[in-house]
Amino acid sequence: MNKHDVDLNRVVFYSKEDMAGSHQLAKGENILRSELQTNYTDINDILEIYNIKKYIENELYLKNWTQDDILDFNEKVIEYGKIIGKFMSNINDTNILDICNKTFREYTNSFWELVNNQSTFKRISKENFRNILANETYLIHNILTHKNIVEHYNVELKSFLLTYSQSAEILLSIYEVKEDFTKNQKFVPKSLTIEDKENIISNYLESSDVNLNYIGLIQNVRNRNDFKISDRTRLKAKRLHKSETDKFFTEKGGMKYGVSVGFKENATKIKDGFIDDEFVANYSYSIDYIKENNNPYSLFQNFTILFEYLDIQKRINLVSKKNEMGVFERIMGVHSQNEYRGGTAFSLMEMTSQVQIVAYDKVISDLNNSLENILHHVFTSSFQEKYEFADNARFSIPSAKSFFEKVRLLAPEFESVLKQFKLFVEDGIIDFELLQISSSPTTIKDIPSLNQNKYIYFNEENKEMLGCSNLFFSDQTLLAFVEPFKEKKYHTFFDLLANEQVKFGNYEEHQKPRLNYLIEKGFISIDDNDFIQINNIARVIILKDLHSNDVASFYRYSSDFRREAQQMKTENIVYFESSLFSKPEQAYFNYFLNKSEFTNGLDLRNSYLHGTQANPEEIKKHEYAYFTYLKLIILILLKIEDDLIISKAVQNRI
Numbered sequence: 001m002n003k004h005d006v007d008l009n010r011v012v013f014y015s016k017e018d019m020a021g022s023h024q025l026a027k028g029e030n031i032l033r034s035e036l037q038t039n040y041t042d043i044n045d046i047l048e049i050y051n052i053k054k055y056i057e058n059e060l061y062l063k064n065w066t067q068d069d070i071l072d073f074n075e076k077v078i079e080y081g082k083i084i085g086k087f088m089s090n091i092n093d094t095n096i097l098d099i100c101n102k103t104f105r106e107y108t109n110s111f112w113e114l115v116n117n118q119s120t121f122k123r124i125s126k127e128n129f130r131n132i133l134a135n136e137t138y139l140i141h142n143i144l145t146h147k148n149i150v151e152h153y154n155v156e157l158k159s160f161l162l163t164y165s166q167s168a169e170i171l172l173s174i175y176e177v178k179e180d181f182t183k184n185q186k187f188v189p190k191s192l193t194i195e196d197k198e199n200i201i202s203n204y205l206e207s208s209d210v211n212l213n214y215i216g217l218i219q220n221v222r223n224r225n226d227f228k229i230s231d232r233t234r235l236k237a238k239r240l241h242k243s244e245t246d247k248f249f250t251e252k253g254g255m256k257y258g259v260s261v262g263f264k265e266n267a268t269k270i271k272d273g274f275i276d277d278e279f280v281a282n283y284s285y286s287i288d289y290i291k292e293n294n295n296p297y298s299l300f301q302n303f304t305i306l307f308e309y310l311d312i313q314k315r316i317n318l319v320s321k322k323n324e325m326g327v328f329e330r331i332m333g334v335h336s337q338n339e340y341r342g343g344t345a346f347s348l349m350e351m352t353s354q355v356q357i358v359a360y361d362k363v364i365s366d367l368n369n370s371l372e373n374i375l376h377h378v379f380t381s382s383f384q385e386k387y388e389f390a391d392n393a394r395f396s397i398p399s400a401k402s403f404f405e406k407v408r409l410l411a412p413e414f415e416s417v418l419k420q421f422k423l424f425v426e427d428g429i430i431d432f433e434l435l436q437i438s439s440s441p442t443t444i445k446d447i448p449s450l451n452q453n454k455y456i457y458f459n460e461e462n463k464e465m466l467g468c469s470n471l472f473f474s475d476q477t478l479l480a481f482v483e484p485f486k487e488k489k490y491h492t493f494f495d496l497l498a499n500e501q502v503k504f505g506n507y508e509e510h511q512k513p514r515l516n517y518l519i520e521k522g523f524i525s526i527d528d529n530d531f532i533q534i535n536n537i538a539r540v541i542i543l544k545d546l547h548s549n550d551v552a553s554f555y556r557y558s559s560d561f562r563r564e565a566q567q568m569k570t571e572n573i574v575y576f577e578s579s580l581f582s583k584p585e586q587a588y589f590n591y592f593l594n595k596s597e598f599t600n601g602l603d604l605r606n607s608y609l610h611g612t613q614a615n616p617e618e619i620k621k622h623e624y625a626y627f628t629y630l631k632l633i634i635l636i637l638l639k640i641e642d643d644l645i646i647s648k649a650v651q652n653r654i
Contacts, residue, residue, distance in 0.1 A: 004105040010044065012106050013054040017463070022513070025062055028052040032073050036083070043099050046087045047107040050114065053077040053084075088114055092123040100132055109142055116146035121153070129153050133160055140164065144174075145184040157189040162196060168204030171197055172217050175227045176338070194228055201229060205236050215241045220599035222338050259352045261359045263287040271306050281352060287363065294367055296377035303634050307356045313556040314642035315549060316581075316635055318353050319588040320346040323473075323548050340591040340598040357627050357634075371630055372397040372410075378637055379417065387644035390430045393420055403622035410629045411605065417633060418442045421580065421640055425450055441605060444581060444589045450647040453576035456542070456552040456565050457583065465543075465573045468521050471514055472540065473547040479514060482506050494544060503530045538564040546574070551582040555646045580639055589635075592628060604628060 011028035031052060040046055055061075056077045061070055091099060103111045115121055121129075133139060133156070140160065143149055150157060161167040174186045188197075201218060204210060218237035221229050258280045267286040275281050285306050290299070303309045311317050320342050342350075361371050376395045383389035395417065398409035419438070420430045425448045460466060471477050472494045479493035483506050490496040504526045507515060515532070518524045523540065525533050534540055538561050545552045554565060554576065568574045581589065590597040593605035604625055 004101070004103065004108070006105050007044070008106075010048050010104065010106060011051045011055075013051040016058045016060065022060075022062060023510075025052075025055050025060060028055070029062065032056075032076060036076070036079055040083060040087055043087075043102055043111070044104050044107060046084055047103070047110045047114075049077075049080045050084050050110055051107075053080045084114065085118060088118040088120050091115075091120050093125050093128055096124050096128055097132070100136075108139070112139070112142050112146060112149070116148045119148065121149050126153060126156050130156050130160075137164060140170070141186075144170065144186040144188070147187050150187040150189055154189045154191050158191045158196070161189070161192060161200065165207065165209060167200045168218075169211065169214050171200060171227070172214055172221070175224065176217050176221050188226075194226065197227055198229060198233060202233050202236070205233070205240055210240070210244070212241065212244050215244060220339065222599050259283070259348070259355045261285075261352075261355045263290070263359070263363055281348060283352070283356070290363060291367070294369075296369070296374045297382045299364065299367075299369070299374050300378045300382070300634075300637070302360070304638060307353065307360070309353065309631075309635060310638055310642070311549075313549075313553040314638070315551065315553060316585045316588060316639070318346075318349050318635075319584040321549060321584070323550075338597075338599045340587065340600055353631060354624070354627060357631050361627070361630075370397075371634075375630075375633060375637060378641075383641065383644060387641070387648055389640075389644060390420070390424050392430055392432070393424075394432075403619060403626045407622055407626040407629055410626065410633070414605075414629060414633055414636075415441055417636055418444075418447055421636075422447055425580075444593070445579060445583075445586045447580040449578045449580050450643050451555060451650060452578050453554055454578045454643075454646070455582045456546065456554050456569075456574050456576060457550075458543070458546040459572055459575055462572055464521065468518060468523055469543050469547055471518055472523070473544055477514065479507075479511060482511070494540070497524075497532060497534060502532050504532055505530050536564070539568065542568065542574075550584045553582075553642075555650070580643055585635075585639070589632065592632060602628075 009027060011024050011031075013024065028048070028051075031049065037045075056073050061073075065073075100111075115124075133143070140157075143157075161170070164170075170186070171188070174188060205215070205218070215237050218229060219234050219241060221227075221234075223229065258278075260280055260282045262282075262284045263286075264284050265287050267284065267288065270286045270289045271283070272285075273281065273283040290302065290306075293299070308317055320340065322341070357371075364371055364374070376397050379395045380393050383393070384391050396409075396413055398406045398413075400406045400409055416435070419435050419442050422442060423430050423435060458466075458469070471479060473492050475491045477493060480490040480496045482496070482502065485496060485500055485502070488500075490499065496502060504512075504515065515524070519526070522535055525535055527533050542552065542557075542561060542565055552565075554562060557565060565574060569576060577583075579586075587597065590601060592602050595601040595603050595606070607625075
């Protein structure tokens with residue numbers, strides 16, 4: 001027998017939620033129905049009944065099992081427990097190496113889990129443990145998930161980690177990396193000090209085998225009591241990240257994309273766009289339309305009408321959406337649990353919005369106006385005329401000429417606008433004396449709304465509904481892959497049903513349990529002609545909206561959809577919250593403004609309010625910061641307008 005053979009016919013328990021569980025359990029049914037052996041000598045037989053035992057203990061059964069079968073199997077796994085315990089109690093220093101070598105690869109995790117849980121490690125010498133780890137270094141990733149083993153071999157594990165080439169990546173995976181899939185918690189030897197950990201990180205940066213993704217994590221890692229990175233090490237990571245990135249694009253080219261924005265005379269459409277062969281997104285806008293509607297309020301509305309900063313529900317369109325990331329973007333690479341996840345779609349959207357505002361600023365200037373003047377007019381005049389906003393609202397226009405000076409004057413106005421609206425919501429007026437008492441920046445999430453239950457969010461704790469939503473809208477379920485529509489390559493089950501008449505009988509047997517689950521939960525039914533029908537269109541559309549956008553605006557739905565949303569709240573499928581900005585929008589603002597939520601945040605607020613910004617001579621950086629601040633203020637005013645419109649509509653309804 002070769003070391004760590006693989007046997008695909010063996011039963012493996014993955015998780016309680018794993019949908020392939022029935023297939024695995026079916027492989028073990030004959031073992032459950034067989035008599036117990038009198039003597040087990042193969043570690044893999046022990047580990048197989050251990051995995052079968054997990055299925056039964058988690059109450060995962062095959063549908064064809066009777067109640068008597070289930071009772072019988074539950075009694076049998078009690079005996080399995082005794083057999084496993086007896087076998088593990090006979091493992092010691094004399095046979096551990098042989099048993100390790102004979103363990104099938106798919107049972108390695110189960111073996112060390114039992115070594116941990118059955119205290120087998122107490123009979124394995126530290127010398128043998130060191131030998132096992134030295135011969136199969138990859139085992140460290142599994143061993144660190146077992147607290148008892150880590151505590152027992154504390155010194156040995158510390159010594160190993162201090163010299164292991166991937167220790168830095170392990171530490172970062174424990175303290176910083178966001179796991180998109182459920183993984184077991186890892187434990188660090190207590191003897192590994194904060195200084196040891198930083199040395200591991202620093203040595204990693206100097207090694208010849210570094211991963212660009214991990215270098216990026218190091219420069220933005222969040223310090224905590226038991227893991228800290230000095231500014232010196234961060235700077236080393238920052239410089240290395242830049243040099244390695246430059247080298248990558250020099251050697252391999254990478255994927256390039258860009259944005260082009262133009263304003264045309266005699267255009268047939270007010271806006272148009274296409275992506276060319278060079279992956280450049282080309283947008284054009286009618287200059288005639290802009291000139292014909294050049295009052296300040298209309299010029300402000302172009303950020304929605306032309307540039308689409310907001311969508312039809314008045315959600316900010318520029319935020320990063322998990323649904324817009326490709327599958328490889330979602331799962332490839334390593335990402336900090338504290339970073340703002342972007343992706344190509346977000347980067348392109350940011351690039352587009354930045355080019356739009358810079359180009360539009362030039363157009364406005366040619367009309368003898370300025371974006372600052374427009375924002376001042378909207379906040380101090382338009383909102384009062386249209387929505388009875390506070391008539392003493394203020395917005396000061398920066399009079400400075402350099403971008404460095406402009407952005408330093410604009411940053412406080414950003415804070416002021418938020419505080420003014422907050423006071424208006426709370427008191428119905430803006431008391432500037434009260435506003436001036438508070439000097440601390442306003443937290444984005446704490447800006448209230450005039451409207452109760454403004455936003456709808458999916459309840460992620462409702463695992464059944466989460467499963468149904470994924471079956472409908474995930475591009476990974478394969479329910480869209482069915483004859484005779486395979487060649488059309490629909491991405492999701494919902495897209496398939498929205499465009500085709502699909503028969504239940506056309507699905508393979510292994511696909512039908514997922515369909516039966518949706519039938520059981522009331523989402524679909526099978527008509528007399530075997531066609532699949534969606535039962536509650538409103539509910540499915542709301543779930544699709546939440547899957548695509550992470551949030552929905554309650555008042556932007558029709559009355560039928562609002563009633564359905566309230567029913568979904570009653571059933572604990574969704575929940576409501578009220579604030580000026582939705583959660584995805586709050587995250588977007590925090591990404592630009594500070595590092596309180598995201599370690600890769602741009603920290604513009606702290607830089608320009610506390611004087612730690614770039615050198616005044618670095619014009620491009622200040623130009624970017626200035627237009628970013630302008631864009632954020634525009635988004636704030638667009639969101640305030642949405643809130644005022646909803647409030648007025650609700651009041652008129654009463």
